[in-house]
Amino acid sequence: MIVSPIRQAPLGEQLLVQLRALIVRAELTAGTHLVEGWIAERFGVSRGPVRDALRQLELEGLVETRRRGVYVRGLSDTDLAELYALRGALESLAVRESMARLPGGDWSVLHTALDRMWAAADAGDSAAFAAADLDFHSGFYAIGGNRRLAATWATHRELFAAMLDVTNATDRDLRPIAHDHAALAEVVQAGEVEPALAALAEHLDGSLARMRSALTSRPDVAPAS
Incomplete structure (x- = not known):
């Protein structure tokens, strides 16, 4: 999986675009546990934009919240x-x-x-x-x-x-x-x-x-x- 640090504002929107694309392309597959800290470190952002992006992805049906966190649903x-x-x-x-x-x-x-x-x-x-x-x-x-x-x-x-x-x-x-x-x-x-x-x-x-x-x-x- 190829990712790049995000340096342009607004960070949440930029992160959302990248995560959405990775899920749609199945570079993040169904069942992947999306850990806030891992995402923040990998993309070079704070946890605030991560939470915003995950919230929008859940509205779009691409991820889901379970007891232990947020997981990729993908596109069936x-x-x-x-x-x-x-x-x-x-x-x-x-x-x-x-x-x-x-x-x-x-x-x-x-x-x-x-x-x-x-x-x-x-x-x-x-x-x-x-x-x-x-x-x-x-x-x-x-x-x-x-x-x-x-x-x-x-x-x-x-x-x-x-x-x-x-x-x-x-x-x-x-x-x-x-x-x-x-x-x-x-x-x-x-x-x-x-x-x-x-x-x-x-x-x-x-x-x-x-x-x-x-x-x-x-x-x-x-x-x-």
């Missing part, structure tokens, strides 16, 4: 199915509400994200591609203008970002995925609700399948206790 296939079912429900509503803005609405957020995706795909930059991918999907929430719906998506976005980092890193050619996003944007902007929702469902099913495939090749590591 059931977790993936639940997460994508939730995402599908949220994003379907976001797409419906964004389409209700047609023929108006500011759709530039989608096109800007697509431009970034194409550029990242051409450069082979999976991290930049993942960031643009999430911005693309978040664009539906922004266009629809439902603040509470957008806030609900925001509570899950960072977990999906970590998951996308895993799947995109395994894809040698990201251009087909960029093309899929462009096709989805085109169908949505065409204004027909049912075809748009069907295209979204197919798109998310593909994302789930790629995530499942990536997780089957995750390395196992010994628990750190």
